[in-house]
Amino acid sequence: xxxxxxxxxxxxxxxxxxxxxxxxxxxxxxxxxxxxxxxxxxxxxxxxxxxxxxxxxxxxxxxxxxxxxxxxxxxxxxxxxxxxxxxxxxxxxxxxxxxxxxxxxxxxxxxxxxxxxxxxxxxxxxxx
Numbered sequence: 450x451x452x453x454x455x456x457x458x459x460x461x462x463x464x465x466x467x468x469x470x471x472x473x474x475x476x477x478x479x480x481x482x483x484x485x486x487x488x489x490x491x492x493x494x495x496x497x498x499x500x501x502x503x504x505x506x507x508x509x510x511x512x513x514x515x516x517x518x519x520x521x522x523x524x525x526x527x528x529x530x531x532x533x534x535x536x537x538x539x540x541x542x543x544x545x546x547x548x549x550x551x552x553x554x555x556x557x558x559x560x561x562x563x564x565x566x567x568x569x570x571x572x573x574x575x576x577x
Contacts, residue, residue, distance in 0.1 A: 471516025
């Protein structure tokens with residue numbers, strides 16, 4: 450009689466890394482399935498452990514891919530830490546009326562709370 454049990458990997462460390470560094474929602478789901486795989490391993494339920502381990506692995510892969518895509522897109526939209534022309538156009542294309550009504554400090558005033566002051570061009574009425 451074979452008394453050895455095969456323990457499925459839980460991917461818990463990878464799940465925690467992905468939660469903090471890549472994609473929070475998928476990382477949390479991966480942690481949940483990693484814990485389920487660990488519990489199933491402890492109880493000796495090989496089928497449930499294998500399924501939970503597979504789901505945790507797939508969630509971790511998806512989280513890592515989304516995190517890398519986000520990192521690449523962030524790097525493409527900035528150049529030397531400054532917004533590129535393309536990202537400036539995206540920010541300036543925002544509906545300013547919506548921003549002015551939602552923000553107590555609009556970009557026209559100094560000290561805007563949302564950081565759009567940094568990206569806004571000086572208005573004709575403003576002195577530099």
